[in-house]
Amino acid sequence: MINKIVSSPAEAVADIFDGALIMISGFGEAGSPIELIHALIDQGAKNLTIVSNNTGSGHVGLAALIEHKRVKKMICSFPRTANSTVFPDLYSKGEIELELVPQGTLAERIRAGGAGIPAFFTPSSVNTPLADGKELREFEGVPYVMEFGIKADFSLVKCEAADRYGNLIYNKTARNFGPIMCTAAETTIVQAKRLVELGDIDPECVVTPGIFVKKVVGVNNPADESQLIADERNYPWN
């Protein structure tokens, strides 16, 4: 019997190890799996490389993980957003590494990693410092830069609803990097606002097929990051 549902965020992240490469869904606060990230802070894994579009805001979620010095390197496209101070402070002190990747290249690198494609060519970043030292090749007279697929040890993803097979649907623009990150990790861990029965998600509408998901935990009332920041909350809770 297949049942990917586990009972708590702590159980879901228990196997994450020091030095792991972890993809974390979200674009800004939309789709960020805050409860899984907080469970990871409690769990204690360190020396992590994190792939996520941003670096978190305030002192909760991804920003709190970084603030607790668990992250040695960020791979992202836009490491500062409103209320983002944790990463900029550490970066300016040279205490965290950054690999800056154009957003479309980041998405495609994740997609390629999940699809078993080790590298690909893109026009983005050609003739810029982000293409320095990378292989260039012309196709029909246009130069492209070679970029590598990324594979993760773990992905932490937030979704709207999940069944016991791990089939997922998302909510509005919280979908963003979730579906591709699910494909690119050895172990994909998902927090779902609703747990539903098999067949409740229309087979035509499943966004992430269950094959890409290892563990699902129900978090039916996920934190609202903006509200936490407005309330000046820190994790662990102040």
Added chain:
Amino acid sequence: MELNENNIGWSREEMAQKVALDIPDGAYVNLGIGMPELVADYVPEGREVIYHTENGLLGMGPVPEESEKDPELINAGKKHITAIKGACFFHHADSFTMIRGKHIDICVLGAFQVSVDGDIANWSTGKPGAIPAVGGAMDLVAGVKRIFVITQHNTKDGKSKIVNNCTYPLTGKGVVETIYTDLAIIDVKKDGLFVREMGPNVNFEYLQKHTEVPLIQ
């Protein structure tokens, strides 16, 4: 004692049953066209296995009743199928993301030939004038974690399908883990072909006589 050739070895259904026994609970499995499709009928009690068909379905169910057949719900062999509860549909590139991205646990394929090194030839006889057709076979052997082959031990004219070197064009090199034939179950390992089990009324001498390469008991 002279054995009656008709009573030697497993039937097609028994071969499929043997394969099914080696598929663990919770596995994601792609079944090739033909004899591999029989495997789905023999999932042991208590196990849940999810079948992937590369034309865009995860959660392939049993063959439908005549009246339930839907021309837009077919498998890779273009046969009518059903979808189980919890199934999902997707486009072809996503389907091959599952295959090439090493997300499928097991693929069961038929074969023209399998070599001692686990090479498989199953898409072209290479005969002049023959029209080659590869479909998803090369993606499957390149991307699925474990490749099982189910095939008759010998061709209709008595030639060994297990060979030193495939003479037909390869589908993939060094990919086959286990060969399930009517005569035996054979594991492909670095130091040779190991006989794990023999069919009814098959002894090692008989098996070796019908196999081009040396087997290890």
